[in-house]
Amino acid sequence: xxxxELDRVPELAPRDYASPLASKLERLWATKPGxxxxxxxxxxxxxxxxxxxxxxxxxxxxxxxxxxxxxQLAWPNQHLLTPSQYDQLFSMHGATMILWYAFPVxxxxxxxxxxxxxxxxxxAMPRLNAFTYWVYLFSGLYxxxxxxxxxxxxxxxxxxxxxxxxxxxxxxxxxFYALANILLxxxxxxxxxxxxxxxxxxxxxxxxxxxxxILSWGTxxxxxxxxxxxxxxxxxxxxxxxxxxxxxxxYSPPSGQPLLWQHLFWMWGHPWxxxxxxxxLSMVSEALPVLCRRxxxxxxxxxxxxVLTMVLGxxxxxxxxxxTGLPNxxxxxFSAVSLFIVIPSAVSNFAWLATIWTGRPIFNTAFLFFxxxxxxxxxxxxxxxxxxxxxxxxxxxxxxxxxxxxxYVLIGWNLFAVMGAxxxxxxxxxxxxxxxxxxxWNFWLMFIGFNVGFFPMHITGLLGMPRRIxxxxxxxxxxxxxxxITIGSYIMAAGMLLFVVNxxxxxxxxxxxxxxxxxxxxxEWSTPSPPPPYNFVVIPTLASRTPxxxxxxxxxxxxxxxxxxxxxxxxxxVLGTSSLDxxxxxxxxxxxxxxxxxxxxxxxTLLFAGLIVKAWWLVxxxxxxxxxxxxxxxxxxxxxxxxxx
Amino acid sequence: xxxxxxxDLAGPRMTAAKVGAFLIATLxxxxxxxxxxxxxxxxxxxxxxxIATLTWxxxxxxxVVVVIIxxxxxxxxxxxxxxxxxxPGTQMxxxxxxxxxxxxxxxxxxxxxxxxxxxVWTVVTLAHVANPxxxxxxxxxxxxxxxWWWEVRYLSPDVSREFITSNxxxxxxxxxxxxxxxxxxxxxxxxxxxxxxxxDVIPGQANRTWIEADKPGVYRGQCGEYCGEQHAxxxxxxxASTPEEFEKWWNSQLEAQPNASSELAEAQNTFIxxxxxxxxxxxxxxxxxxxxxxxxxxxxxxxxxxxxxxxxGHRSAWIADPQHLKPGNYMPRLELSGPELNAVSTYLDxxx
Numbered sequence: 001x002x003x004x005e006l007d008r009v010p011e012l013a014p015r016d017y018a019s020p021l022a023s024k025l026e027r028l029w030a031t032k033p034g035x036x037x038x039x040x041x042x043x044x045x046x047x048x049x050x051x052x053x054x055x056x057x058x059x060x061x062x063x064x065x066x067x068x069x070x071x072q073l074a075w076p077n078q079h080l081l082t083p084s085q086y087d088q089l090f091s092m093h094g095a096t097m098i099l100w101y102a103f104p105v106x107x108x109x110x111x112x113x114x115x116x117x118x119x120x121x122x123x124a125m126p127r128l129n130a131f132t133y134w135v136y137l138f139s140g141l142y143x144x145x146x147x148x149x150x151x152x153x154x155x156x157x158x159x160x161x162x163x164x165x166x167x168x169x170x171x172x173x174x175x176f177y178a179l180a181n182i183l184l185x186x187x188x189x190x191x192x193x194x195x196x197x198x199x200x201x202x203x204x205x206x207x208x209x210x211x212x213x214i215l216s217w218g219t220x221x222x223x224x225x226x227x228x229x230x231x232x233x234x235x236x237x238x239x240x241x242x243x244x245x246x247x248x249x250x251y252s253p254p255s256g257q258p259l260l261w262q263h264l265f266w267m268w269g270h271p272w273x274x275x276x277x278x279x280x281l282s283m284v285s286e287a288l289p290v291l292c293r294r295x296x297x298x299x300x301x302x303x304x305x306x307v308l309t310m311v312l313g314x315x316x317x318x319x320x321x322x323x324t325g326l327p328n329x330x331x332x333x334f335s336a337v338s339l340f341i342v343i344p345s346a347v348s349n350f351a352w353l354a355t356i357w358t359g360r361p362i363f364n365t366a367f368l369f370f371x372x373x374x375x376x377x378x379x380x381x382x383x384x385x386x387x388x389x390x391x392x393x394x395x396x397x398x399x400x401x402x403x404x405x406x407x408y409v410l411i412g413w414n415l416f417a418v419m420g421a422x423x424x425x426x427x428x429x430x431x432x433x434x435x436x437x438x439x440x441w442n443f444w445l446m447f448i449g450f451n452v453g454f455f456p457m458h459i460t461g462l463l464g465m466p467r468r469i470x471x472x473x474x475x476x477x478x479x480x481x482x483x484x485i486t487i488g489s490y491i492m493a494a495g496m497l498l499f500v501v502n503x504x505x506x507x508x509x510x511x512x513x514x515x516x517x518x519x520x521x522x523x524e525w526s527t528p529s530p531p532p533p534y535n536f537v538v539i540p541t542l543a544s545r546t547p548x549x550x551x552x553x554x555x556x557x558x559x560x561x562x563x564x565x566x567x568x569x570x571x572x573x574v575l576g577t578s579s580l581d582x583x584x585x586x587x588x589x590x591x592x593x594x595x596x597x598x599x600x601x602x603x604x605t606l607l608f609a610g611l612i613v614k615a616w617w618l619v620x621x622x623x624x625x626x627x628x629x630x631x632x633x634x635x636x637x638x639x640x641x642x643x644x645x
Numbered sequence: 646x647x648x649x650x651x652x653d654l655a656g657p658r659m660t661a662a663k664v665g666a667f668l669i670a671t672l673x674x675x676x677x678x679x680x681x682x683x684x685x686x687x688x689x690x691x692x693x694x695x696i697a698t699l700t701w702x703x704x705x706x707x708x709v710v711v712v713i714i715x716x717x718x719x720x721x722x723x724x725x726x727x728x729x730x731x732x733p734g735t736q737m738x739x740x741x742x743x744x745x746x747x748x749x750x751x752x753x754x755x756x757x758x759x760x761x762x763x764x765v766w767t768v769v770t771l772a773h774v775a776n777p778x779x780x781x782x783x784x785x786x787x788x789x790x791x792x793w794w795w796e797v798r799y800l801s802p803d804v805s806r807e808f809i810t811s812n813x814x815x816x817x818x819x820x821x822x823x824x825x826x827x828x829x830x831x832x833x834x835x836x837x838x839x840x841x842x843x844x845d846v847i848p849g850q851a852n853r854t855w856i857e858a859d860k861p862g863v864y865r866g867q868c869g870e871y872c873g874e875q876h877a878x879x880x881x882x883x884x885a886s887t888p889e890e891f892e893k894w895w896n897s898q899l900e901a902q903p904n905a906s907s908e909l910a911e912a913q914n915t916f917i918x919x920x921x922x923x924x925x926x927x928x929x930x931x932x933x934x935x936x937x938x939x940x941x942x943x944x945x946x947x948x949x950x951x952x953x954x955x956x957x958g959h960r961s962a963w964i965a966d967p968q969h970l971k972p973g974n975y976m977p978r979l980e981l982s983g984p985e986l987n988a989v990s991t992y993l994d995x996x997x
Contacts (some may be wrong), residue, residue, distance in 0.1 A: 013813065041849060078769075079867055082972060083874035083875065083877070083972055083973050084874055084972075084973065087873075087874060109705040136885040141783035155871075156871050160831075160832055160870070160871070162830065162831045162832065162848060163832065163871070163873055165874060166794075168831050168873065172714075194786055202896075210937070252849075253849020253850070254849055255846050257849065257850075258832060258847055258848060258849065258850070259847065259850065293737055293738060293739050293740065294739065294740055294741055294742065297743065297745030297746065297748065297749070298746055298749045302751055316716060323834060323842065323843040323844055323845050323852065323869070323870075324845045324847065324852075325826075325844060325845060325847065325852035325853075328771060328772070328776075330769060331775075332767075332768050332771055335764070335767055335768070335771070336764050336767075339760050339763060339764050339767070340764070341761055342756065342760055343753060343756060343757055345755040346752060346753050347715070347749055347753055349752070350748045350749045350751075350753060351745075351748070351749055352747065353714070353717055353718060353721065353748055353752070354744075354745035354746075354747075354748035355745065356718065356721040356722065356746075357717075357724070357748070358742040358743075358744060358745050359742075360728065360738070361721075361722065361728075362728060362729070362730050362731075362737070363722075363728070363729050363730065364729070364730035371718065371722070374714070374718055375711075375714075375715055375718065378710065378711050378714045378715070379711055381705035382706075382708075382710050383707065385703065385706075385707065385760075386700070386703040386704065386707055388705055389763065389766075389767040390697055390698065390767060390771050391695070391696045391700055391705055391767065391771055391842065392696060392700045392767075392771045393697060393842075394696065394841075394842020394843050394844075395685040395838060395842045395843070396700075397842075397843060397869070398834065398843065398869045398870055398871070410855075427733065433733055436730065445743075462685070462686055463681040463683065463684045463840050464681060464682070464683020464684050464685060464867070465683070466867055466868070466869060466877075467682075467871070468871040468873075468876060469876060469877035470877050471877055472877065475682075476681060476682060476683060477680045477681030477682075477684065478681075493900060502946070511732075511733060512733070513733050513734070514733055514734040515734075516734060517713060517733030517734050518733075519734070519735065519736050519737050519739075549739045552738070552739045552740075553739060553740070553741055555741070586673045
């Protein structure tokens, strides 16, 4: 991608997806046929779907891991799994869900939807977009190679030292985890950069920052957050790897400090909790109002609350460490921030309630998921409020109460929102509706299964059941509740299975959706479903937050211009606009499809494979090939106007 | 269709209410502690009681908040404005009715007030329970967390009165007990729910906590931080008794074991040869420090870090195959012959 000045007066054309102009754009933007074409695609819709599908596969795998160890915990004194197998399973479950499902699935929705809701044709850096997907996929496979070799992480997803250090954990288990995380961090960081640039510079003309969809506020906020948070965890894992393999002592006493790990980890880890829920919350804020037939109540408040949550999210990491013997004054401060971070969440919560109260809801599956989401959101919120209070947390921490809390937050705030969003945006992605009858079964099984499966964990926690125990004696008051939990988890899994069935059914037999099945308000619904490779045949111009509802809302003197716009067809072109006011200031040339991102991701993964077995010749070879590939990637090209012809 | 939908939502709520009622009934019962030994909703000492009260307050507020929000949500759905989904693409009415913003003002206003009150309560409780009361009378002990058992050293100004025991902590009633926490290997967490919350045991870091009991009894403790394969079985017990009984216990623990009588000499020699590298029995040549001190083993209630009741049968089973009962622990399978096993068991029976 290069930037030139606005080098011509853009011509105007009518919006017509059957015109010769559309065919020309189709030729310019379409992914080439064949396997190589597919592998080389840089189309954000293609990549977004790959992210979503991959993340759902990880969700199912992580779910199966949990279903296995739930059998072990259903009754006291079970020995289905050895302690070592149990430890690897629960660690893999946590890592898979939090790192390889929860964030990537949201990234997938963002990669798919952001260019569409912003009124542009691709992400700002399309090849980088492909690269981040491949690195994400390979980092997950890298971790699972560890599992296949019997060397899966076994110290929990937050991997505390010294247990995770070499004297106590001599296998390669933790090295797989550390290096997989560094690899994933490359993907997350680059992906976040791509979102920041896209959202700040490629919004349709007229989409000033205060007209940007809440969806984009969520993605922008967490992408900026990631840029500050990721270095911490990458450093933490890198130092751990040095400690383990090269005899440094960053984390081992007397010269090092075990608590250094916890600080570095949670300085990323708590912001990360918000990173994997805020985009989900913003999907609800985007879709719920459509199903309530009104604009979101309190757009500005919700947008600012999103940003405020992220900012405060950087000031609460110590609440994971309340029991580590820190000074009381620090405990008091972090406790107060941990309680007050509830306020921005309350803003969103009351905005949704008000939207439902003052709107006219459509009772469909997506809406059911959003209602279920709000209930679970509140329960997860108040249990967080309880653990935010230091003295109470000294009891609650590391019991099943925290397990209940984190599942209400991660399943409730992330998965229920993602499910609702899937029902909502599936018709846009595939042009067909998901089945409503199956959808209802899907919802009720998941909602009931989830609450039966996770609510009793609050009680086992209050009855003192520690988390991460591979079995427990009878007579502790936990037996019946654990059996109920296991039954609930299987009910929920059945619901999840119905979703998979519904997706396959919907792809084949779903009712044809048309461009705007929900009569929604934002730009992505102004294109055909599924959208053509170039998204918009002409670039729209915005005058409000709800361009497709303007006639009916009849607010203000101006109207968005969707039926006519600039076609930008002198190549793969998009419009660059200014960050705040979205005034057009440059016509950007986008790169063609390329296999180089895939090759570079492969080489990078191979390099990490070399690191784990310490095959230095391989590492050096990968560095050399990687450098050559980067030269090929970045070589200035005439068609991108990076050099003169 | 809407009626069906609302009826179904009420289902899980009813269940939650029943569970809540059951929970409250159970926990206010004095027998609750026997039914759930690690529960912390009733405090049994000056430190844990304010924490239990605070936890209940937080919990009640939480339940009230959930009930209010769910009620508002259901009422909002029931208002009769809703409709079922029309065919895809149908144009539906759209409006921006006024009045939404006041929800945010009122809701956030009330939330902020509640949060402020609870923050003050939190900080006041923290100030009250974080540090032990200033007293010259406090008993001091040192607890070391090992994978996966607890070493307990009783400290005294008179060094000759110090001794080491394991997995069982005796304390005198109504006296502050300061606990210095030492980490031997990985991070553990010292936790006696009825008496105090968790404080982590971190190698290279001197942490301190305190406990105090005001009713005699046996309080179960447990490692609260994941520490490896046998984290599940890293329990201990705190036994609170009157100062007189406590003093008597201390004095009895100070005694070394006499050299075995002639008929037991063979058994003692077997024990020293097979077990003495790792375990100590004061008064004998068994002086190992890798495993728990066994000097007064028979006086303890449990073996294997609160794993099994301390009976001869369990002791023999443990010695015969510790890896079966607690897989992954650091006591190896000794491959003892029948007579050797019998000899070791017989000798252990005398360690009162």
